[in-house]
Amino acid sequence: MGRAQAELKLLAFQRTDQSWNKVSGEEVLPTEQANNFGDGALVIVNLSGNRQIQGTIEAAGGRLVNLLQNFSRLLEKSKNQEEEIEQWKQSLTYQSQELNRREMEIEARLEQMQTMEEDFSRIEQQRQEIKQQRQELESTQAETAKLNQELERKSKELEGAWEQLRGQQLRLQEQVSEGQYSAGLDAQQAGVIQQLLNRLSGGVESTQSVWEPLNQALEVVNYQHSVLDTHWQQLNEQRLLAQKLEADVE
Template sequence: MLYLAEVKKQTRGFISGIKTELKLLACQHNDQSWSAVPGDEMIVCEETNTWGEGSLVLITLGHNRQLQGAPEQATPELIRQLQKISRLMEKVKDEQEKIEQWKQSLTYQSQELTRREMEIEARLEQVEQMESEFEYLERQRKELDESWDRLRNAQQRLEENQLQLGPLGNLPPEQSQSIQAFIQRLTDDPNRISSLENSVHLAIDSFKHQQATLDGYWQRLEQQKKSLQQQQQEAKRLQETVELRQQELQSTRASIEQAKNQVQIQETILNSKREFLGRLNLNLQTIQEIRETLLSLARGSDDPEIEQKIDRDSLENMPIPELEDLINKQQKDLEKFVLFVNDQEEELSFQCQTVDELLARLQNVHESERWSIEAELAEEQERKRMLDETLFGQRRNLKERQGILLQYVRVLRRRRGMFDTEQEANKINLEPVVMQLIEQQQERQEEKQSLEREIEHIQNNLQQLKEMLEHQWSEFEQKSLAVEQQQQQYQQVLFDLAKFQSQVELEQEVLQPIQDQLSATRQYIESLSHLIH
């Protein structure tokens, strides 16, 4: 697990070199989050690099709290974390600004709705007033109809009376003139006709005033229709923009899928290379075991590599007490090294369990969490590989130390006069075979180094592809959010447009019957005016 630590104290030993005390401050979890380490836990490490007290470093600890690898300076990681926090704060700030804009837009829409409701109420009041005036005019029209009916009845009765009286030509001129004057007085009622003319003139003036008011409403309705057409065109342009952004979003999605396929191909190649590397390591291990088996069969035949590292002349000339001290010292170092290798073996076992757990989680993980788990799995597999390679060298080093210690013991026993007769009797010259195995081992080692370089190159390419994929995914999320916002804006525009269109249609439905009724009544009044004059 990765830890952030602070250098507290550095001491220089006489033999062990520099010892550094590190205070654990925070640890990184599998989900890439950090948490503080409780207490004052200290870790001691031995490194050749010197760090100043108070410096911040990154270290990796195994399950047994053993330091893995060398400490690294924490400044780059802190900078990356601060950059992530800064980007997150910018996103939060942008979201807050968008929320504030939405609030302002909602406030403006609420005010606009209130204003429109007040306008509709005012128009309804005007319509009610106009209806009252129409009712008054309708009453006047009915009164005029009744007056006309009475006038026609009077004329009919007068005509009947004239028929009953007969022709006036037989009467004297004075009586005929008197009767004509009486008929004219009955026919012409100046007070009634004058009152009727005044009522007709008032009705015509009222009609003109109401028509002027209606003309204002009709003009406003035409302006609203023009505004409605403009809003419809704007909604159409916004729809085209949303469709274009959706096409771009689909193109970005296709690029992401292509990048995913490329990552899967590279991961397949990487796994194949790693499998081949595992078989190569197994081959190297097999060669080493065969070589050790031959040496153990020969017993008297010593490992040429170990022979090259032993200065027999120095051992033969060294005083026996000093040789015994040297053997005791090497034996103690060997015991410490055995314990260290055992700890590494245990840590490798824990690491294998971690990799197996991550592989099991990856089988049933959600798509949104797959990338983080795959990245964690790749990291844990890399740690496992490095630990395995380190243990391979440490096992070989352990056997080499055991062989050297065995040769020292043999020299000491021979110098004391304790000869191994069984070894001398069974001594076989297998040096040519062992040298051939060493050559094969060197060839496989070169192949292994070349394969490790290829794996490292593929890992770098894979890391670049994943970074590119992560960038494309971030861009896709931003575009998706923008398209969603534009869709919401488009839906809001459609809602406002439908509401405005309904308002225009409602006004037209209200004004048209009023206009028709006003026109019909005015035509009737004008006809009555022509009859009076």
């Protein structure tokens, strides 16, 4: 009496790319070769296109161990890759934060440079204005000095004329006193001549009052010139400081 045929239940099959797929449904293959294995044993068979067993049936233990070992190595490799990926992610996160920080620093420096450029432009504008005012004051000072020299010359001429006039006035007074009665001048006529002489003397002396406002104006011009010199020096210092800060930022 022959032995009953054993049956093989197909659980999975291997594709050409070495991957394994689960068999859909339930497929059973009867074969006497399976009698050499116990019930529930895992085996590997080669099937043809029409589901015929080719070659001998092979116990799946060794193949399964190799598959599990390969799978274990793949898991370990995958774990290592995940750790590397996590490290990359952390590194990229750090680099992204660092780039954001650098970007904020660059923006802050750009704003600082823009402010410095505006300050530098303002200082340069004030510097040009003060330069123009200095030139105007220097021109005014030169004109004032020229006028001062002219007045000094006129004053000397007036002093000479005044001395000459005083001498003539004294001689005239002497002549008036001596010849008042001999010339037939009465007291009223002599008084008129004396008033004219006094008026001439007062007119010459009044020229001395011209010097007071002129000297005051000259003092004001000199004071304004010294103030502008101070502002000019301060603006130059600010301009040099702005240039140094701009160079440090760059």
